[in-house]
Amino acid sequence: MVSYFGMLHVPLGLGGLTILEKQLHIKDLPPESKVNALVIIILLELGGTIWLLRSSMKQSKQSFNFMDFRLDDANGVRGWIATVFFGLSCIGIAMGITAVSLENTHGIMPDDSKDQIIKQMTSDNLVSEFSTFLVFCILIPSLEEIVYRGYLLQSMASRFGWQWAVLCSSFVFTVAHFDVLHAPTLFFVGCVLGAAYTWSGNLVSSLLIHSLYNALTIYGR
DSSP: OOHHHHIIEEEIIIHHHHHHHHHOOSOOOOOHHHHHHHHHHHHHHHHHHHHHHHHHHHHHOOOOOOOOOOOOHHHHHHHHHHHHHHHHHHHHHHHHHHHHHHHHHHHOOOOOOOOSHHHHTTTOHHHHHHHHHHHIIIIIIHHHHIIIIIIHHHHHHEEEEHHHHHHHHHHHHTTTOOOOOOHHHHHHHHHHHHHHHHHHHHHHHHHHHHHHHHHHHOOOO
């Protein structure tokens, strides 16, 4: 995980756009260019992450599948559907509590708390809207579910048990966002995603919850 943060997440996920703007000598990329660049950056991070995790598992002789998206049977399908419904219900309640909390403690209305950069990306044109959806509702959820649930949670569960693994992986998930204001919500979301993965046994349920949650935060306000 240290290698992932140092080699991929920090330079690409957090600093990729800044590095690109400095290389191009541009103070602030236009929204369309910014979101299209994000597609490439996140794809690079995703590809590098899969390679890094596979290499790490070979060195440590671990054998679990950190990219398990299989649905084995009808019961499995019904199970992850129920898990997704329950997870989204929990997250919906958390989003409502967060919105009220932000308004009461910081004077921020729910609509005003939306990331202004994302708002610009989604309002530019159809290409930007599609790229924004691709980045925030497909690529980033896939990347984060592979890292924090598929790999980190599983590797910790073998040593500490599932309960502690869910809590610890959710803490790392929260810290990785560098967002103090929304840290409680992120931790709760991480716990829901971890529990969904634990209950269903594959990444389909947690990925769907994560993708729908991101879509709600971007388009649902």
